[in-house]
Amino acid sequence: MVMEYSPAIPLLRPLVTLDNRGFWDAIKQHKLVFQKCKDCGLLIHRPRPMCPRCNSQEMEWAPSTGRGRIYTWVNFVYANAAYPGIKIPYLVVVVEMEEGVRILSNMYDAKREDIYIGMPVEVVFDDIADDLTLPKFKRREA
Ligand SMILES: [Zn+2]
Structure with missing residues (x-):
């Protein structure tokens, strides 16, 4: 989702x-x-x-190549622990990029059951508002 x-x-x-x-x-x-x-x-x-x-x-x-693998992840399901203004549930991931650096982000379109540590992902850009674009990640073929 x-x-x-x-x-x-x-x-x-x-x-x-x-x-x-x-x-x-x-x-x-x-x-x-x-x-x-x-x-x-x-x-x-x-x-x-x-x-x-x-x-x-x-x-x-x-x-960046925009490609990496999920290093770790967490699924936010409790509103009290979630980021203000984001509807639960949502996935927070740390992606280890091909270049070696790690980036904290979100999965763009995935459910908890869909992801796993080591899963290949690629960056997508989510234009949330006129002045707000965030890099997120979606599954890619290895
Ligand atoms: Zn240096």
Whole structure:
């Protein structure tokens, strides 16, 4: 099932900062990118001001294949524990991308019974509002 949002509750927006602006700008254009250290080549997610390996502050944005596998997941079924404005149930996943970084996201169109750790997935872009696009994941053929 596709995630549903309650119109009665204003959706929260990502906190866009100098460090993650490139990520969110790409998402708006339906592209997935990850921060890459210009000095040592490390791919980094979530975006941050300094490379955790070499302390460089020289960063660029590297395109992702958009493909990965479910590293872990949880199914939210209790309204008190769920994110405000999202109708339960919904799936939260950590996806290990082909590039090696992990990203926290949601399944776009899946039920609990459909997913498993290691399942191949690919990114999709959910245009939720004029000013809100979120990267989510759907099953793909391996
Ligand atoms: Zn580095």
